[in-house]
Amino acid sequence: MRDVMIVLRRVFMYYPLNYSVVVLLRIGGYAGLGILSGLLIQRFFNQVSGHTLTLNSLYGVTALLIVVPLVQAVSYSIDLSLSYGWTEIIRAYYRRNIFREILRKPGASPLSVDHGKLMNVIRTDTLNPESVMWSIPYFLAYAIFSCCGLIILSSIDWRVTVVLFTPLLLAVIITNWFNKRITVFYREQQKTSDRVTGLLSDIFNYSQAIKVNHAEESFLKRLQRFNEARAAANRRNDVFRTTLDSIYDNIVSLGTAFLLLLISQKIRDGQFTIGNLTLYVYFLGYVSNLIRLLGTTWAGFRNTAVSLARIQEVIGDNHVNKLTDSDTLYLKEDLPQEEAGARRERLERIEVSGLAFVYPGSNQGIRDITFTVPRGSFTVISGKVGSGKTTLLRVILGLLPRTSGDIYWNGRRVSDDSECFVPPNAAYTPQIPHLFNDTIQSNIKLGQQASDQELAHAVHLSVLDDDIASLEFGLDTVIGMKGVKLSGGQQQRVAASRMFVRNAELLVLDDISSALDRTTETRMWERLHQERQRSEAACLVVTQKRIAMQYADQIIVMDNGQIKMKGTYKELMNGENSEEFSCLLS
Numbered sequence: 262m263r264d265v266m267i268v269l270r271r272v273f274m275y276y277p278l279n280y281s282v283v284v285l286l287r288i289g290g291y292a293g294l295g296i297l298s299g300l301l302i303q304r305f306f307n308q309v310s311g312h313t314l315t316l317n318s319l320y321g322v323t324a325l326l327i328v329v330p331l332v333q334a335v336s337y338s339i340d341l342s343l344s345y346g347w348t349e350i351i352r353a354y355y356r357r358n359i360f361r362e363i364l365r366k367p368g369a370s371p372l373s374v375d376h377g378k379l380m381n382v383i384r385t386d387t388l389n390p391e392s393v394m395w396s397i398p399y400f401l402a403y404a405i406f407s408c409c410g411l412i413i414l415s416s417i418d419w420r421v422t423v424v425l426f427t428p429l430l431l432a433v434i435i436t437n438w439f440n441k442r443i444t445v446f447y448r449e450q451q452k453t454s455d456r457v458t459g460l461l462s463d464i465f466n467y468s469q470a471i472k473v474n475h476a477e478e479s480f481l482k483r484l485q486r487f488n489e490a491r492a493a494a495n496r497r498n499d500v501f502r503t504t505l506d507s508i509y510d511n512i513v514s515l516g517t518a519f520l521l522l523l524i525s526q527k528i529r530d531g532q533f534t535i536g537n538l539t540l541y542v543y544f545l546g547y548v549s550n551l552i553r554l555l556g557t558t559w560a561g562f563r564n565t566a567v568s569l570a571r572i573q574e575v576i577g578d579n580h581v582n583k584l585t586d587s588d589t590l591y592l593k594e595d596l597p598q599e600e601a602g603a604r605r606e607r608l609e610r611i612e613v614s615g616l617a618f619v620y621p622g623s624n625q626g627i628r629d630i631t632f633t634v635p636r637g638s639f640t641v642i643s644g645k646v647g648s649g650k651t652t653l654l655r656v657i658l659g660l661l662p663r664t665s666g667d668i669y670w671n672g673r674r675v676s677d678d679s680e681c682f683v684p685p686n687a688a689y690t691p692q693i694p695h696l697f698n699d700t701i702q703s704n705i706k707l708g709q710q711a712s713d714q715e716l717a718h719a720v721h722l723s724v725l726d727d728d729i730a731s732l733e734f735g736l737d738t739v740i741g742m743k744g745v746k747l748s749g750g751q752q753q754r755v756a757a758s759r760m761f762v763r764n765a766e767l768l769v770l771d772d773i774s775s776a777l778d779r780t781t782e783t784r785m786w787e788r789l790h791q792e793r794q795r796s797e798a799a800c801l802v803v804t805q806k807r808i809a810m811q812y813a814d815q816i817i818v819m820d821n822g823q824i825k826m827k828g829t830y831k832e833l834m835n836g837e838n839s840e841e842f843s844c845l846l847s
């Protein structure tokens with residue numbers, strides 16, 4: 262609960278003035294004007310039943326009974342217009358901060374939760390703080406109203422008041438006891454929802470695999486099972502909430518009946534006026550609302566605590582302050598241009614020394630990697646499947662956190678790889694292209710400004726020009742989810758264009774020619790070679806292709822996470838492990 266309080270306090274600090282005005286409006290509107298209305302109604306009925314009602318006082322009371330609700334209506338409208346602003350903002354900050362924390366994680370670290378949970382966390386768990394912040398001012402207003410009511414009613418008849426409030430107190434205790442179950446139901450609801458969303462996301466992502474393996478039936482059955490579990494959890498929650506609601510509703514009816522029983526004799530004896538009876542019934546309605554609000558506010562606190570734990574699991578960090586950061590949201594302003602990393606001094610050489618990384622919970626990774634990449638050089642990393650080539654690239658790029666070793670840029674130690682090895686210093690094409698459902702052009706630029714000429718140059722280097730020319734809409738062709746409307750080779754080359762357009766000093770390519778025909782592949786390596794001579798960009802390339810190796814200034818052969826051989830193509834072909842080396846080539 263401490264974390265919940267920290268979140269709510271920081272959320273309050275987004276708009277302290279705005280929120281305070283809402284609190285005051287609700288206290289004024291519900292408590293202040295509510296009590297005034299009650300007293301007016303009491304006075305009116307006392308006058309009617311006591312036959313002391315004069316025309317003047319009738320006009321006066323009636324006018325007030327019209328004016329008070331009108332003032333209340335104005336206060337509610339102001340309240341709503343102020344509240345909708347901050348509830349949206351709370352949600353937006355919360356969601357933006359979760360995204361930011363996820364994106365801050367080292368790029369290649371997998372998320373600790375599946376997509377279903379992630380989606381639910383962002384969609385529904387982010388709603389809890391705003392709902393608590395929404396109900397707190399109501400709760401305060403009703404609490405103040407009820408306390409005042411207690412005092413006013415006690416001054417009329419304290420015995421009747423005590424008897425009237427006792428069942429309400431009992432209701433509070435019962436509600437509190439029931440509310441503990443709310444957490445259990447909420448958790449269950451979220452868990453079953455995560456599973457359904459996760460499975461749906463898998464089905465849509467891998468529909469082709471499901472179809473070709475004729476696995477539709479088994480996936481549908483699984484979906485049905487998950488849906489039934491979710492429906493059962495929702496049902497349990499709904500029944501529980503409806504039961505609680507009916508308890509609150511019946512409290513008013515039971516209370517009124519109780520009251521009538523208690524005071525009927527007193528009214529007959531003239532000890533209790535009709536106006537007082539009306540006042541009691543009027544207050545009873547408000548007090549039952551207080552209990553309802555106590556229930557929802559308390560449930561909101563508990564659900565926020567559950568949600569916080571889920572969010573912290575997603576972002577892998579339990580520092581709540583990060584979730585409530587309130588720097589600019591850009592709701593109305595233009596988004597700032599994507600910031601490139603700070604450009605370092607012109608690259609002369611990169612030195613990798615004693616680099617190591619082990620995947621958590623395994624003994625797989627890389628160890629003791631040392632080599633140098635000079636300006637304008639071409640370094641090939643080769644080796645058997647699973648020997649650690651991709652891991653090495655990712656550790657250098659800061660996508661995986663190195664466990665030991667150093668990287669130097671022109672002799673100066675790099676302390677934050679993920680900040681250093683980004684455009685314009687370095688650009689990377691991963692083994693599996695990550696494309697978005699957008700045009701080819703947008704996929705290449707990915708938020709970066711690029712002239713037509715720069716775009717055409719990047720397309721040329723990745724040997725994509727003929728493909729673009731053959732498409733009806735050229736660079737404006739929309740390529741579908743994950744680029745499904747392109748062939749595997751085209752997808753790889755769109756990803757390569759994205760790297761080339763960044764005009765970086767270090768180009769890092771992970772096995773990108775695997776889906777290319779020989780002619781396209783030969784052209785691509787030739788163009789990359791020419792480009793490197795022109796721009797003096799250094800290239801770090803994972804490949805097994807002979808043609809690429811022939812261009813290489815050095816070839817590093819990995820085995821079981823370590824460097825096994827190093828040299829030029831000629832040296833390795835003529836070295837003592839030449840047979841093993843030639844077996845790697847394709």
Ligand SMILES: Nc1ncnc2c1ncn2[C@@H]1O[C@H](COP(=O)(O)OP(=O)(O)OP(=O)(O)O)[C@@H](O)[C@H]1O
Pocket residue numbers: 620621623625626644645646647648649650651652653692
């Ligand atoms: N997230 C991970 N957690 C644990 N082990 C991993 C993880 N990713 C890769 N590995 C293991 O680390 C080793 C090196 O993997 P890596 O992907 O670097 O190999 P690679 O040489 O690039 O293989 P390939 O040629 O198939 O691309 C492998 O044994 C692999 O199973």
